[in-house]
Amino acid sequence: MSNVKLVPRLNDVGVTRCMEDLDRLEEREAERMDVGRRLTEYEPWIWCAPSGGSLSDELVREIHARVLDIAARHGYPRKASDACKVAFDVDVAKWFAENSAMGSPEFLRDDIWSFLSCVMLQEVVIWRYSARQRPRLAGGVRNTFQRLWMRGRTLDLGVSVGEGRWRLLEGLSEDAMVQIFERASIASDAVMSRAIATGWLDCAGRIGRGRMEDVMRRAMKLLRLRNQIVDLSYLPPEDLAMEVERAFTRSSKTIPSETAGSEPPDDLADHAGDA
Structure with missing residues (x-):
């Protein structure tokens, strides 16, 4: 049964x-x-x-x-x-x-x-x-x-990760969530979704969360274009992470890194009613 x-x-x-x-x-x-x-x-x-x-x-x-x-x-x-x-x-x-x-x-x-x-x-x-x-x-x-x-x-990274299990779920802004999960080609691939989420967090750590909306949109366009040439879903995790990092780096190259203590206010709550 x-x-x-x-x-x-x-x-x-x-x-x-x-x-x-x-x-x-x-x-x-x-x-x-x-x-x-x-x-x-x-x-x-x-x-x-x-x-x-x-x-x-x-x-x-x-x-x-x-x-x-x-x-x-x-x-x-x-x-x-x-x-x-x-x-x-x-x-x-x-x-x-x-x-x-x-x-x-x-x-x-x-x-x-x-x-x-x-x-x-x-x-x-x-x-x-x-x-x-x-x-x-x-x-x-x-x-x-x-x-x-x-x-x-x-975005559940599993019990084996320990305290970092929910770092992607807790760390992404609402705008970033929408960019990932309202695109069927991305949301249907859990590995790619997690790779992009990780890339977003890494980039936000460098330039500040308040600057990420435009960067995320540019990075997603680059990744979608790249996916037309190379099927990203078939790449080994290390290669996929490299492609994602390259997209975020290119999308944020004109934005200087944040200095300690100068990060703009978190935008997480600002988009709570948008999605």
Whole structure:
């Protein structure tokens, strides 16, 4: 018997109904539906894979409880600062990566994240973003939780690394995350994603995080062009790291290295609401 834990899914019609309900309730200044009511209201559009595992209410409840707990530690349901929301993102991504049940291909499906965002964790999505941003509720690379699952699973360097396990996840700015994970050709290759993340951190350490946005964009263009000539995904790790370093060095060559103590303010929180 398969031990894959399946999660309910919400189709696109259900997402549209969710957005319509949120708009209607906001216009009337009415109280939003709780999770029990949503499960009933959206039942016609909720479905599950007919085979390949067994539906796990336990896993759904665990995800619901843990994400709510993490959100509460960062200010939910009160209005939270950008810094608190970024810290929430990091902690949820870590938990997703550490949960072995969430490592199955089941979680590659957009409609699973639609269900979790629209039905189970709608309040957290609205707290983190708003009730009007469909991409944050619908499944996809900008979904509130799907993006964190992708980051956590990809940037986890493993228990064997020790204290540095989460240095990529914790160190990258939101802009850098978007540049990596919203490009399918990069995000689909975990090795390349980690190499670019490492290159970003190394370069930021030289010139300062506040100067990295334009550098990151130039470096990504160079790497994509280089990938047309040499398939970077087939390079040995050392060669790939060298290609990434070369791209960041070239992209930042006109920017002098930071002197001690003069680094511009961290831009991490500044982009918390952009992605």
